[in-house]
Amino acid sequence: MVTGVNAGRHRLFDFWERDLEIYGFRLTNASFRAAPALWTVLSERDRRVIVVNVPMTFPPEPVNGVLVAGRDTPGLHSSFTHPTGVREELERVLGCPYVIVPNDWRWMRLGRPGKAREELLNEVDIRFAAVRHLTRTRDWDFCMFVVSATDGAAHFFWHLHDPAFPGHDPVLAGQLGDVLLSVYQRTDECLGDLLEELGGDVSIVIVSDHGSGGRALRAIHLNRWLASHGWLHFEEDGGPEGRARHWVADGITRLKGVAYSLFPYQRLTWLRRMWPDRWRRWLSGYELFAGVDWSRTQAFSEERRGNIWINLQGRDPQGIVEPGIEYETLRSEIIAALESMAAPETGAPVVHKVWRREELFDGPFLDCIPDLLVEVESPSQFSIHRGDHSGPAIRLLTEQEINALTITGDHRMDGTLILHGPGIRSGVTITRVDMRDVLPTVLYMMGEPVPVYAEGRVVEEAFLAEWFAAHPLTYGGVGAQMRDQEGYAYSEKEHRWIEERLAGLGYMD
Ligand SMILES: [Zn+2]
DSSP, X not given: OOSSSOHHHHOOOSSEEEETTTTEEEEOOXXXXXXXXXXXXHHHTTOOEEEEEESSOOSXXXXXXXXXXXXXXXXXXXXXXXXXXXXXXXXXXXXXXXXXXXXXXXXXXXXXXXXHHHHHHHHHHHHHHHHHHHHHHSOOSEEEEOOOHHHHHHHHHHHHHOTTSTTOOHHHHHHHTTHHHHHHHHHHXXXXXXXXXXXXXXXXXXXXXXXXXXXXXXXXXXXHHHHHTTSOOBOSOOHHHHHHHHHHHHHHHHHHXXXXXXSOHHHXXXXXXXXXXXXXXXXXXXXXXXXXXXXXXXXXXXXXXXXXXXXXXXXXXXXXXXXXXXXXXXXXXXHHHHHTOBOTXXXXXXXXXXXXXXXXXXXXXXXXXXXXXXXXXOGGGBOOOTTOOSSOSEEEOOXXXXXXXXXXXXXXXXXXXXXXXXXXXXXXXXXXXXXXXHHHHHHHHTTOOBOTXXXXXXXXXXXXXXXXXHSOOOBOSTTGGGGOSTTOOOOHHHHHHHHHHHHHTTSOO
């Protein structure tokens, strides 16, 4: 959305990134982003920006204007604004603490949905109040902000919103069934007020990166599934030793959870460096892949998503699959098997499509992306198996598990794009648009040249033909350095990363 390029180029594939030296993952943040964001491009061109609460903007970038980082910010007391002091200013004006993300999850887990509802609506109010203050007090050409509550409300209140959801409680729905709708209505009202204040010459782009729907009420344990096909092997060491390993794995997960909420990212990186590498490898492997016998494993999954990695020679520390024919044959076999995976309740296919990574992505960071990506309707059905290797690979949740679910809504692939402003056709529905089209379209609306490296297109069909003809689309401007794919300009930091990785593969010593 904000870079106009795919994740193989901008690098932020997920909140985690595979550390190829070990079977482990590191947390990502804005400093990992390899492609300039919209606000970077605009800042370089001396346009003034306001950016509020966009995910993956921490640590805050020194933009030409104001940037208040989003959900990857490690707490209100970290330095998450550019310039510094914006949080204090906002809190003075708001008369209450600033909100980065609503505390919805915490209240739902504590069994207090009424408090979660308050927090969600409060986030909408705080967000718009912050944006209104910044747009009133700064000169600006571009303002982008993200409302988190629409996503949270769909995740936490789907079971009360949708009467067809199993375990839908009509009494509770009578009190809280309207939370999802009211969060959208509150957002809509606030947006209306903001637009009225801004006046008619402002162009508006409303965009979501995904849709929402109900959570599928089954669990897919990809590592068990791979094991059932003989592509993954677990160590045969149940008994006290095996159980001890799982306690260790469980303990690490909990400790890391505490550390991530206590320490800013830089401190975590510092902490990681203090650990002997031997420990790091050992613990990391334990955490997500407890009990995997790497010497006999051809494919594995981190299970948080529908991601599958091939245990590849020359890339993975204990890789056994040869690159080339063996790798391709294995991927084809896994794809065929996955596409025939049937839902236990209906026998219908579960998997929409399995993608080879190069079908969706390309660029210098392709290696950070899993070898296979499994697309299903509701991605939360991918579940971590937590050390129990014996159960079924795909199963329905029990009634008890369904009733205990905190998250009942899930993402859908399709999002929304709404355009409004000078030159935009009104009352028409545009057909399919790619996420990467947002950056070129926004730049075009601002009368700015589109960087030549952008993979998306200007959504031309949204504009009046005569207006489009009178405002020719231009390419170029600052930020065009990414076009040259061979000579991709790595920053110092990326250089170090690549060197480390090559050293891990034994290419540089
Ligand atoms: Zn979400």
